[in-house]
Amino acid sequence: MAEVAQVLVSRLDALRGEMGDTVPMAELVAATEQVVATLEGDLSGSELGMRRELAELARFIEDTRREVAAIRSDDIRSRLPQAKDELDAVVAATEQAAGTFLGAAEQLTDLAEKLEAATGDILRDIATNIYEASSFQDITGQRISKVIKAIRHIEERIGALAHIADGAAPPPAPAVEEDEGDPDAKLLHGPQLDGQGNSQAEIDALLASFD
Amino acid sequence: MAVDKAMSILVVDDYQTMIRIVTNLLKQLGFNNVDFATDGSTALEKLRAGKYGLVISDWNMEPMTGLQLLKEVRADERLKDMPFIMVTAESKTENVVAAKQAGVNNYIVKPFNADTLKKKMSSVIGEF
Known part of the structure; x- marks a missing residue:
């Protein structure tokens, strides 16, 4: 053997x-x-x-x-822009929804000015809650941008794999994405999943450690 | 010294929704003189042309990020002492360290609430 x-x-x-x-x-x-x-x-x-x-x-x-x-890389390439358009539509829809929420909260804030103090304060608190909750749109938008980047990378690698399977020499590996104009580009991670980034309390402690 | 609530505050974020949220929260805290920019470059132009008492900036923007804006501000003789709060979804330790080393005054991770914004502003510009 x-x-x-x-x-x-x-x-x-x-x-x-x-x-x-x-x-x-x-x-x-x-x-x-x-x-x-x-x-x-x-x-x-x-x-x-x-x-x-x-x-x-x-x-x-x-x-x-x-x-x-x-695997037809052309087929994948034609589907990818469609997937990106769908995700862009999600971002646009959430932006529109957030705009509607914010408009309602702004109306509540205006109304609060015309009411007696106690009632006005209640309305202002409700408006504050809506302002805070509306920030979901920023976070979801950033997460979707990360997904679009991941899809693009997968599409490139599948294309390269299909190329190799056809007997051709492999195309060069894509260069690591780096923005030459920004030496700190490697610090752009976007929103982290639960447990992966620091909480506000942890960030406060980290900042305090510099003092 | 009492905080001058008439001061101009520059909010920098590439998401219009976030600009609107922060502006409204600032108004609820009594700061009605709020201006905005949607990227670091525009913010820097506004800071150089105007008079602001505080910058509240996102990090992840193009063509100039919030971190680059912070470094430009600290390198500018006239702006170097400008109070600067980073408000961002970037929550990794290396981000906080980089921002601190660049001279950030405080750091808020998104999503945040009005109470956090008030506390961080108080620590930077004084109690109000």
Whole structure:
């Protein structure tokens, strides 16, 4: 069995020597099938197991290649702007809704000025609650922007994968997004999920530690 | 010294909704002289041209972020002592540290409430 493994390693080394670090999937399948074909004659149990595993591996690689090749990157590219438009529509709708809430709160605030103090204060408190709650629109907008960026990245990588599955050399990996004009661009994370960022109390403590 | 509630406050945020929210909360706190800008560059122009007593700025904006605006303000001889509060969804430690090192006076994480805004403003410009 060690000989079989050595044949497989030698074959893969030869492929790497011919093609460099990136070997098309079809070549991998062919190499695996060639090694499987060498396992003839009286085979021990472990050799039979090895043959089965290699055949399975060859099938898996070929199936994967077919599935990836079937991905139409053009199709994905046409769907992505649509997905972005849908998300933009969500942002516009939440902005409109927040605007309506704020308009109502501003009317309450105006009304509060015309009423006696106790009633006016109640209305002002209600308006304050609406102002505070309306900030959801900012946070959801920022979260959706993060989702759009993630979708764009996925689309690029799927496109690259389909390219490779077609037997072509892989396109260069996208450069890490950095705004050359802003050395602090790496600090732009957007809203964090619960438990990932600092709470206001933690930020207060952090600021106090500088004093 | 008593806080001058007639002072001009510059609110900087790329979301009109947030500008409207902060402006309304400031009015409820008695500050009616509120101006706004939707990015750091415009804010810097306004600060250089006008007279403001406090800046309340978002971080994540283009073309100039709130952090860049803060650094520009601190580097400007006339504006360097301007009270500056960052109001942002950026809540990682590295963000708070960077803002503090750049000279921020206080830091509010979004979403926030009116009480937090009042407390942070009080710590920066004095009790009111």
